[in-house]
Amino acid sequence: MSFFYSTHAVKKYTVLSAGTSRETALAALHNHGLLISLNPLVISFGPISGPEDSPPATKHYEIEDRVYLMPGKLWPSEVKYTAEFTDEEDGVRVVTHAPMGFEGRTKWSVEEVEGGFAIVEDATLRCPMPLMPFIKATSKSSHDKMHVSLSEKIEKGEVKY
Structure with missing residues (x-):
């Protein structure tokens, strides 16, 4: 039932150093393996087949995270979930489905700033x-x-996984 659910929206900006190109930043976002691997919770991931009606541009992955259920890195647990990555002109759209009814919808993009x-x-x-x-x-x-690691990779031009 939907009234037992909660929704949280968050928007995070990370300004890249001057001289960093839009193309390099987009290459990083379009490199799904790089983006996934920069999440410090991820311990493994790999491509999987998506539903037959999935658009060809959408790539599907199974990802496994190690999370700690108690403060102080106590009670470690592994959780497997799926993610759909769809490259777009200005970035990538990611839809995540995890156990216990979690759904995440994220748009990673490159925006021009001063x-x-x-x-x-x-x-x-x-x-x-x-x-x-x-x-x-x-x-x-x-x-x-992840934002810190991603910006460092982009600024160094290390966007290949």
């Missing part, structure tokens, strides 16, 4: 209410680190 470009992550997370504090905290921590 003096250069920024990586923008615009996400909507939806899950049962009791899970939302854990989802928000885990997502914020991992994606903050």
Whole structure:
């Protein structure tokens, strides 16, 4: 039932250093393996077949994360989930489905800002209410680190996986 669900929206900007090209930033976002592997929670991933009616441009992956269910990295657990990546002209759209009713919809894009470009992550997370504090905290921590790693890779031109 939908009234047991909670939704959280987050938008994060990471400004790239001057001189970083839009093309290099887009190449990083279109490199699904790079984007997935930069999430510090990910311990494995691989391509999978999508539904027959899936658009050919959409690529499907099974991803496994290691999460800690208690503060202080206590009670580690592995969780497998699927993600659909669809490259777009200005970035990539990702739809994630995980156990216990979690769904994430994220648009990663490259936007022009004063003096250069920024990586923008615009996400909507939806899950049962009791899970939302854990989802928000885990997502914020991992994606903050991911933005730092991604911007470093882009600025160094290391966008091949």
